[in-house]
Amino acid sequence: MIPTQDPAYRIGDSVLPGDDVSAAVRVGDVNKVVLGPGLRRVGSKVVVSRAGVLKMPKHNVFVVDAYQKRYIPVKEEHVVGVVTNASSDVFRVDIGASVTASLSYLDFEHATKKNRPNIQVGDVVYAKLSTAGRDMEPELVCVDSHGKAGKLGKLEDGFLITCSLNLIRKLLSVNCPLLQALGQKWPYECAFGMNGKVWIKARSVKETIAIGNAIYESELMDNNQIRKMCTNLGLVVDAM
Amino acid sequence: MSQRRAHKRNLSKGILDMKFMKKSKEKVEREQQDLESQDLFANDITKALKSSKGSQFIIEHSMVPIETLLNGRMSFKGMNPEIERLMEQETRDLQEQEKARQRLESNKPEISDSEMAKHLGKTISKKFNSKRNGHGSDDSEESDEDAEPESSPPKRGKFLKPSDD
Numbered sequence: 001m002i003p004t005q006d007p008a009y010r011i012g013d014s015v016l017p018g019d020d021v022s023a024a025v026r027v028g029d030v031n032k033v034v035l036g037p038g039l040r041r042v043g044s045k046v047v048v049s050r051a052g053v054l055k056m057p058k059h060n061v062f063v064v065d066a067y068q069k070r071y072i073p074v075k076e077e078h079v080v081g082v083v084t085n086a087s088s089d090v091f092r093v094d095i096g097a098s099v100t101a102s103l104s105y106l107d108f109e110h111a112t113k114k115n116r117p118n119i120q121v122g123d124v125v126y127a128k129l130s131t132a133g134r135d136m137e138p139e140l141v142c143v144d145s146h147g148k149a150g151k152l153g154k155l156e157d158g159f160l161i162t163c164s165l166n167l168i169r170k171l172l173s174v175n176c177p178l179l180q181a182l183g184q185k186w187p188y189e190c191a192f193g194m195n196g197k198v199w200i201k202a203r204s205v206k207e208t209i210a211i212g213n214a215i216y217e218s219e220l221m222d223n224n225q226i227r228k229m230c231t232n233l234g235l236v237v238d239a240m
Numbered sequence: 241m242s243q244r245r246a247h248k249r250n251l252s253k254g255i256l257d258m259k260f261m262k263k264s265k266e267k268v269e270r271e272q273q274d275l276e277s278q279d280l281f282a283n284d285i286t287k288a289l290k291s292s293k294g295s296q297f298i299i300e301h302s303m304v305p306i307e308t309l310l311n312g313r314m315s316f317k318g319m320n321p322e323i324e325r326l327m328e329q330e331t332r333d334l335q336e337q338e339k340a341r342q343r344l345e346s347n348k349p350e351i352s353d354s355e356m357a358k359h360l361g362k363t364i365s366k367k368f369n370s371k372r373n374g375h376g377s378d379d380s381e382e383s384d385e386d387a388e389p390e391s392s393p394p395k396r397g398k399f400l401k402p403s404d405d
Contacts, residue, residue, distance in 0.1 A: 032296060033296060033298070036301075036306050061306055063303070074301045076302065077304060078312055146257075150326060169307060169309060172312055173307055183317060184317075187319040189320045190312075191314075192314075194302075194312070
């Protein structure tokens with residue numbers, strides 16, 4: 001196939017890695033343009049680096065969106081990981097990326113060289129990525145810059161499920177009703193990692209299963225369907 | 241590059257660790273990281289790359305700010321009160337930021353002219369009243385401080401310990 005001379009890509013088009021989308025991105029002729037994941041600058045051109053759909057989620061912000069299950073670590077993102085190895089000074093944490101991340105035992109609240117955090121292999125942690133480069137192993141921390149844990153740290157008990165990265169983004173967007181609707185039904189606690197891992201803790205096994213299934217099912221639903229599902233789910237589970 | 245860096249004054253670690261220096265500390269850390277990454281990739285950054293029109297692009301690797309996603313750690317109906325407290329605080333902060341942004345956009349000052357006139361009218365009139373009455377009354381505590389420093393304060397009341405928060 002001979003590529004056309006100037007394939008004018010527009011928002012909503014499918015694009016492939018290597019495609020030049022400079023024309024689409026410069027449509028507004030303003031001076032600042034944000035290139036999100038999936039787009040790369042090569043010289044003065046903007047080139048696609050993953051297969052997907054070219055989208056503009058906000059004004060002058062461009063991304064290539066695709067169904068994705070493999071996590072690519074990004075600095076400052078919050079992830080849920082499973083500790084796979086605890087050696088002398090770092091924990092190895094599986095965050096679903098191409099390599100495991102490292103988590104220093106000093107990067108916990110109140111941790112000192114004498115006072116090690118109580119973390120065993122198999123524990124689940126909610127952590128923030130402190131470094132994430134293309135050529136480097138990602139590093140996690142469980143404290144902010146002031147040594148406070150905040151929402152980060154070890155996740156006790158609960159249940160871990162894995163889903164696509166798109167579903168995580170959908171559920172964490174401000175206008176998604178699922179988590180609030182489930183929260184009105186049952187008390188529960190959850191941790192959504194940007195890496196596609198979800199940790200749920202509810203009062204009973206029954207409720208945990210219900211919440212987990214609701215999360216899986218909402219992948220292909222719109223907001224109204226999600227609301228309807230939550231009311232139905234509440235009735236069904238209560239009747240059991 | 242290193243010369244310039246040596247000249248820049250840095251705040252000491254002890255100061256940065258203080259409670260109220262939170263914002264500055266984050267800023268200093270960010271600058272430090274930028275410098276580090278600049279040093280790391282100094283060899284890869286060519287002159288052409290620096291001088292090209294590339295500055296019109298901002299590279300954002302994360303979808304979190306692009307889609308303004310929420311923090312993934314949540315708790316509902318008192319399952320984990322600590323997390324719920326943090327969630328509440330977060331939403332409050334967001335609301336305040338939104339308000340501040342709106343105020344900035346609407347170009348209205350935080351305190352309107354009429355409000356200022358009302359407040360100042362009260363304090364200033366109090367000041368004049370107290371002068372007229374001679375230096376007898378002690379009840380003008382705050383208004384005295386921000387007006388005329390050269391006039392000696394009337395009678396020092398008991399030392400009031402400032403509340404630390």
